[in-house]
Amino acid sequence: xxxxxxxxxxxxxxxxxxxxxxxxxxxxxxxxxxxxxxxxxxxxxxxxxxxxxxxxxxxxxxxxxxxxxxxxxxxxxxxxxxxxxxxxxxxxxxxxxxxxxxxxxxxxxxxxxxxxxxxxxxxxxxxxxxxxxxxxxxxxxxxxxxxxxxxxxxxxxxxxxxxxxxxxxxxxxxxxxxxxxxxxxxxxxxxxxxxxxxxxxxxxxxxxxxxxxxxxxxxxxxxxxxxxxxxxxxxxxxxxxxxxxxxxxxxxxxxxxxxxxxxxxxxxxxxxxxxxxxxxxx
Numbered sequence: 001x002x003x004x005x006x007x008x009x010x011x012x013x014x015x016x017x018x019x020x021x022x023x024x025x026x027x028x029x030x031x032x033x034x035x036x037x038x039x040x041x042x043x044x045x046x047x048x049x050x051x052x053x054x055x056x057x058x059x060x061x062x063x064x065x066x067x068x069x070x071x072x073x074x075x076x077x078x079x080x081x082x083x084x085x086x087x088x089x090x091x092x093x094x095x096x097x098x099x100x101x102x103x104x105x106x107x108x109x110x111x112x113x114x115x116x117x118x119x120x121x122x123x124x125x126x127x128x129x130x131x132x133x134x135x136x137x138x139x140x141x142x143x144x145x146x147x148x149x150x151x152x153x154x155x156x157x158x159x160x161x162x163x164x165x166x167x168x169x170x171x172x173x174x175x176x177x178x179x180x181x182x183x184x185x186x187x188x189x190x191x192x193x194x195x196x197x198x199x200x201x202x203x204x205x206x207x208x209x210x211x212x213x214x215x216x217x218x219x220x221x222x223x224x225x226x227x228x229x230x231x232x233x234x235x236x237x238x239x240x241x242x243x244x245x246x247x248x249x250x251x252x253x254x255x256x257x258x259x260x261x262x263x264x265x266x267x268x269x270x271x272x273x274x275x276x277x278x279x280x281x282x
Contacts, residue, residue, distance in 0.1 A: 014168030026055035027279035053124040054143040060092035074252040089125040111235035159202035237263035
């Protein structure tokens with residue numbers, strides 16, 4: 001049985017465009033997270049949340065589409081079936097995990113079972129809820145019952161970054177160095193410097209030492225926040241690769257051909273996932 005030319009299949013072109021889109025928005029989100037700070041980079045948090053939440057959702061849906069095609073001789077699900085899967089990340093991640101189990105796919109890296117990865121998924125899942133995430137700032141206007149803990153950046157710092165700091169920062173030489181520099185800056189310029197900032201949790205910072213220490217913590221949060229977010233992406237990318245890499249060469253499954261290539265940029269080792277600042281890789 002001869003294979004059809006994938007480029008001539010409308011469904012292949014649609015999935016190829018989608019894969020390209022998803023790879024880019026995941027990368028933009030991860031890159032933005034590595035620049036996010038309490039000061040001039042505060043908006044980068046929201047850029048990151050938009051890119052990562054939408055990207056993870058759509059990569060999960062690509063996996064659901066591929067799973068359906070593999071079970072139905074290459075037939076793709078209709079729009080209603082795709083929409084029925086919803087937008088909530090926890091539910092989608094759960095479905096992907098079921099698919100991986102069904103297809104005996106073992107990911108050789110950390111994933112949703114890791115506590116920090118699970119916290120990342122939880123925060124991005126909350127961001128996908130309009131009233132508690134994407135539109136939280138508007139919900140807070142004139143609403144005395146709004147819970148400040150639902151503000152996306154506050155939630156991220158409280159549930160993800162604090163866990164990162166407890167795991168990889170507190171009690172280390174890195175923390176000692178940050179505190180020492182903060183005390184030194186306070187001694188040198190503290191009396192002649194006016195500080196008026198709020199940190200990611202909404203707390204006021206009015207002295208040099210506090211702001212400096214937060215800056216040091218932010219550098220750690222950027223690096224490891226990006227790492228654990230990309231670890232979730234890598235987990236999904238590995239599953240998609242395992243499902244479609246060889247399958248796309250089989251007659252009848254041409255619509256799946258080659259899309260995995262857009263996500264191989266994320267299937268790298270921990271070292272590169274931790275140190276690379278610009279995503280996707282080129």
